[in-house]
Amino acid sequence: MKTQITFTRKLWYVTILMMVAFAFSPMYGQSTAQQGKTIKGIVSNVHGPLEGVNIILKGANEGTVSNKKGEYTFPVALKPGDVLLFSYLGYRSVEFKIKPETSFIKTVMSDEVIEFMGDLNTDKRYKSKRKN
Known part of the structure; x- marks a missing residue:
């Protein structure tokens, strides 16, 4: 017992x-x-804020998207030396390396010319392959 x-x-x-x-x-x-820092920022072009810009931590599967005002808060605490990649269709991608004093990033993106179609030959007349 x-x-x-x-x-x-x-x-x-x-x-x-x-x-x-x-x-x-x-x-x-x-x-x-929480050893890193939370990063906030604004993404814009020459005309104003950009909505829907992808902000991705390079080499990882972490990221966020900017809101209507171009503002974002990165969801993961970042350490000095981490690289953020900003990308948006029609604009050049921008890389930003995090420094020890970085807490707010203002990014201005520039336009990029995208060629959707190759050369179009208009010298030849179109011939139908269908037989009458």
Whole structure:
């Protein structure tokens, strides 16, 4: 009977110890994840803010998109040396390297000429291959 009480008491102590360990593990995870900084910014062109610009962490699958005012907040804390890639159809892609003092990025994107069609030969007359 005494061994059963001792075993039950040990089991109770182990259960309490495990509950305390699991209760503090999320706090430890939060503190280690926040070693970088949260980056905010605005993306625009010469006419004003750009909506829908893709902002991607180079070499990772993390990113965000700018809102109607061209504003964004990057969802992951970034460290100095990380590179953000700004891309938008019809504009040149821009890379920005994060520095220790960086907390706000203002990016101005420039137009890029995109050739959708190759050369079109208009010297020849169109001939139908259908037989009459």
